[in-house]
Amino acid sequence: MIKVKLLSYTKNPEETCVAAIRQCYSEIGASEIHKNITNSLKKRLLKQVITSGHTSTLEHAGFTFAIEGISRACTHQLVRHRIASYSQQSQRYVQAGKNFKYIIPPAIKNNVRALKIFKANIQLSKKAYDNLINLGIQREDARFILTNAAESKIVVTMNVRSLFNFF
Numbered sequence: 001m002i003k004v005k006l007l008s009y010t011k012n013p014e015e016t017c018v019a020a021i022r023q024c025y026s027e028i029g030a031s032e033i034h035k036n037i038t039n040s041l042k043k044r045l046l047k048q049v050i051t052s053g054h055t056s057t058l059e060h061a062g063f064t065f066a067i068e069g070i071s072r073a074c075t076h077q078l079v080r081h082r083i084a085s086y087s088q089q090s091q092r093y094v095q096a097g098k099n100f101k102y103i104i105p106p107a108i109k110n111n112v113r114a115l116k117i118f119k120a121n122i123q124l125s126k127k128a129y130d131n132l133i134n135l136g137i138q139r140e141d142a143r144f145i146l147t148n149a150a151e152s153k154i155v156v157t158m159n160v161r162s163l164f165n166f167f
Contacts, residue, residue, distance in 0.1 A: 001069050002067070002068070002069040002070055003066075003067070003068040003069050004065055004066070004067050005065065005066045006063060006064070006065055007064045007065060007066050007155070008063075008064045009061070009062065009063045009064070010060070010061040010062050010063070013061030013062075013063075013160065014042050014046060014061075015034060015037050015042065016034075016060050016061050017046065017049075017057055017058050017060055017061050017160065018033075018037050018041065018042050018045050018046065019033045019034040019037065019060075020057040020060045021045045021046075021048075021049055021057045022037075022045070024057070050164075055160075055161045055164065056161065058159065058160035058161040058164070059159040059160065059161045059162070060159070061159060061160045062157055062158065062159045062160070063157065063158060063159075063160075063163065064155060064156070064157040065155070065156045065157075066153070066154075066155055067153065067154050067155075067156060068151075068153045069101075069103070069151060070103070070151070070152055070153070070154060071102070071103035071148060071149050071150065071151065071152065072091075072146075072147075072148045072149070072150050072152050073103075073148035073149065074103075075088055075152050075154050076148070078154070078156070079154075083158060083162040083165055083166060084156050084157055084158040084162055084166075085156070085157040085158075086154060086155070086156055086157075087154065087155040088152060088153070088154040088155075089152050089153040089154065091139065091143035091146060091150070092139055092140040092143060093139070094139075095133065095139055096126065096129055096130075096143075096146060096150065100126050100150070101150075101151035102122050102147065102149040102150055102151055103149050103150075103151055104118060104149070105149075118149075121147070122147060122149065125145055125146055125147045126146075128145045129142050129143070129145050129146055132145065
């Protein structure tokens with residue numbers, strides 16, 4: 001089961017972005033602008049930049065998520081798009097232990113014969129990994145035999161603009 005937890009975020013993200021929006025068109029500094037932001041101004045300016053597509057000012061607010069129960073295959077797709085900052089659990093430094101977890105795709109989970117094949121191959125992969133480790137092979141090399149279904153954990157930080165693009 002995938003687990004997503006918000007770890008941290010920009011304090012007052014809407015006000016921060018509105019101060020940035022207004023700074024682009026103001027002679028006074030953002031610290032002064034920040035003092036005079038009303039709810040109606042926030043709503044109007046945020047709607048305006050989102051509608052117009054001029055969303056670079058949304059990059060001033062960020063959010064950091066902890067994600068667990070996600071496959072290596074999924075994280076590989078996620079991190080190839082550098083719209084965020086990532087810190088992923090390393091298969092080089094974290095040994096696939098006795099409690100080796102993996103993700104089963106729904107199409108396989110719902111097919112009894114496919115599930116049997118899948119689980120058998122997961123076990124073969126894990127056994128081969130353990131054998132390589134026992135032969136003295138370093139984790140950074142032994143990990144190549146592990147499946148993309150191996151469960152991983154990742155921390156993701158995105159600014160609001162990147163979150164819009166991601167969604």
